[in-house]
Amino acid sequence: MNTNRLSAAEAREIAGPTPSERVDAALDRIRAAAENKKRSVSLHEDFWVNGGYGSDRSTLLAKQYDEAVKQLKELGYKVRFFYEERQFVDMYTVVEW
Incomplete structure (x- = not known):
């Protein structure tokens, strides 16, 4: 039996980027x-767009997004998800200080 089995959680951690790495960026x-x-930034990368969208917070992406938002808030930042429908949908995460 292989004692060096890698769990899915360990593989995700190795593969990254982790929520902490997203926050660092x-x-x-x-x-x-x-x-x-400036007093704010708008984060348009896929993680900051797709992670904040949707009401199902049980997905892996949503959980990682929520963890990243929590880390930013713990540092004193205000974080909100912007969503607006026009001809196209505009959505992203805004961080303010």
Whole structure:
């Protein structure tokens, strides 16, 4: 029997990016925006768009998104999901400080 079996959770962690890695990338964008005297950033990457959309919070993507939002809020940021229907749907995550 193979004692080095890799669980799905371990494989996901290795494959990344983890919610913490997503937050780290967002914090790089936040720093750049703050240095340019901005008070918010809009995150349009797939994770920040698709993770926030939908009411089913039981999916893996939604759980990872919620964890990333929680980490940002714990750092004192205001985080909201923007959704607007026009000719096309516009949706993204907004981080404010």
